[in-house]
Amino acid sequence: MKAIYWIRNDLRLHDNAALSLFCEQASEGVAVWCTSASFRRAGDRRKSFILQSVEEFASKLRMQGVPVIVANKCASELLPELASQLKIERIFVTEECSPEEMAEEAMVAEYREHFLTRVEQAALLRKEDLPFSISETPEVFTQFRLQVEKSLLVRDILPKPQRWPKAIKIPSLESIESSPLTATHPKISPGESAGLARVAEYIWERDRLRVYKETRNGMLHWDDSSKFSPWLSVGALSPREIYREIQRYESERCKNESTYWLFFELLWRDYFRFILEKKQASVFGRRPPLDERAIADFARWCNAETGDDFIDANMAELNSTGWLSNRGRQNVASYLAKEVNVPWQYGAEYFERMLLDYDVASNWGNWAYLAGVGQDPRNRKFNSARQAEIYDPEGEYRRKWLAR
Numbered sequence: 001m002k003a004i005y006w007i008r009n010d011l012r013l014h015d016n017a018a019l020s021l022f023c024e025q026a027s028e029g030v031a032v033w034c035t036s037a038s039f040r041r042a043g044d045r046r047k048s049f050i051l052q053s054v055e056e057f058a059s060k061l062r063m064q065g066v067p068v069i070v071a072n073k074c075a076s077e078l079l080p081e082l083a084s085q086l087k088i089e090r091i092f093v094t095e096e097c098s099p100e101e102m103a104e105e106a107m108v109a110e111y112r113e114h115f116l117t118r119v120e121q122a123a124l125l126r127k128e129d130l131p132f133s134i135s136e137t138p139e140v141f142t143q144f145r146l147q148v149e150k151s152l153l154v155r156d157i158l159p160k161p162q163r164w165p166k167a168i169k170i171p172s173l174e175s176i177e178s179s180p181l182t183a184t185h186p187k188i189s190p191g192e193s194a195g196l197a198r199v200a201e202y203i204w205e206r207d208r209l210r211v212y213k214e215t216r217n218g219m220l221h222w223d224d225s226s227k228f229s230p231w232l233s234v235g236a237l238s239p240r241e242i243y244r245e246i247q248r249y250e251s252e253r254c255k256n257e258s259t260y261w262l263f264f265e266l267l268w269r270d271y272f273r274f275i276l277e278k279k280q281a282s283v284f285g286r287r288p289p290l291d292e293r294a295i296a297d298f299a300r301w302c303n304a305e306t307g308d309d310f311i312d313a314n315m316a317e318l319n320s321t322g323w324l325s326n327r328g329r330q331n332v333a334s335y336l337a338k339e340v341n342v343p344w345q346y347g348a349e350y351f352e353r354m355l356l357d358y359d360v361a362s363n364w365g366n367w368a369y370l371a372g373v374g375q376d377p378r379n380r381k382f383n384s385a386r387q388a389e390i391y392d393p394e395g396e397y398r399r400k401w402l403a404r
């Protein structure tokens with residue numbers, strides 16, 4: 001069978017079910033990466049992180065003889081066109097959960113019956129292994145967690161494919177590779193190899209999993225939290241690979257509250273994914289227009305000029321690196337939505353542009369949660385002065401970022 005492997009947020013050879021199926025079923029094949037609406041909305045730093053991760057993955061596929069197209073076109077435009085030109089019978093792809101991405105899948109699938117094989121693999125847990133259907137996903141995280149933990153099943157990771165399809169001769173297309181690439185983050189190198197190296201470094205070399213629960217709220221030191229999210233967001237890391245390493249660490253080194261807590265946080269990631277799949281467009285809410293006051297407040301927030309030094313330091317870190325700690329994200333989101341009352345969607349869109357680890361479900365789910373319209377029954381507001389006292393008592397974090 002002639003087939004396309006549609007590369008999406010699954011930029012890895014390890015534990016890649018869509019790629020494995022393509023390799024098993026295709027006799028001849030080609031891999032194609034296309035731009036998406038979210039990619040087009042990304043700022044230069046996130047674009048570069050994605051493109052360089054794609055290039056790293058593409059070079060691994062090419063080494064196995066699979067041709068790769070990195071195209072400057074959206075999938076619904078390019079894939080049916082390529083399919084008819086190359087007489088493609090099937091496309092294999094990792095399924096996504098946002099309305100925009102699902103609409104793209106549906107448009108590609110329309111080309112022919114049984115044309116698109118959608119493979120589920122982005123979350124730690126499989127939907128069929130949950131004790132409820134997606135439409136019954138609990139509205140509160142704790143209920144979700146308690147229910148899934150009762151009958152927990154995390155599938156084993158898949159080995160790298162052993163056989164590869166023969167190359168299909170491909171047409172030359174307008175490629176995106178010539179776009180100028182910006183530096184990403186000094187400590188977040190793009191690609192699967194860097195993602196796996198970070199897992200080894202954080203868990204084994206630095207031995208930080210042992211103390212994760214105590215340090216995860218830190219803002220200043222790189223190893224305060226795992227920093228796995230950028231690689232998870234493009235699928236350069238599989239959540240099951242992380243889970244396997246947590247288990248191995250628990251049996252070889254130590255099992256404690258911290259080792260459980262990293263798993264707990266991966267469950268949050270799954271939760272927001274399942275909630276987005278359940279609630280679809282309603283997660284995003286309706287974005288009202290901004291009046292003059294809100295336009296000015298929003299601009300001050302974006303530019304780290306609110307006058308609140310804790311908020312400004314966090315926005316300065318985000319603007320100059322594409323990274324922000326979870327504590328920082330919670331505070332700046334609460335400030336925008338609840339202190340200066342700018343509709344939270346503007347903040348979520350700004351994060352989509354800026355964050356290296358942008359993930360549609362985690363981003364919009366967390367923003368809605370903090371704005372008090374999502375899955376948080378408590379509707380909390382952060383007091384940034386108090387937060388600064390607790391999480392930056394000596395002012396070291398603020399000095400570092402406000403000095404720039």
Ligand SMILES: Cc1cc2nc3c(=O)[nH]c(=O)nc-3n(C[C@H](O)[C@H](O)[C@H](O)COP(=O)(O)OP(=O)(O)OC[C@H]3O[C@@H](n4cnc5c(N)ncnc54)[C@H](O)[C@@H]3O)c2cc1C
Nearest residue numbers: 225226227228229265269326329330333358359362363366
């Ligand atoms: C307003 C706001 C926006 C956010 N936007 C994103 C986003 O676009 N992409 C993203 O990956 N995360 C987002 N998060 C969640 C969280 O802040 C990041 O996942 C985390 O800071 C990444 O750092 P880490 O990998 O060191 O996390 P760790 O603390 O080491 O956690 C390990 C992993 O667990 C998952 N995780 C941890 N906390 C959360 C959470 N609250 N929600 C969902 N998953 C979580 C992530 O995959 C993370 O990599 C957002 C949080 C807030 C409050």
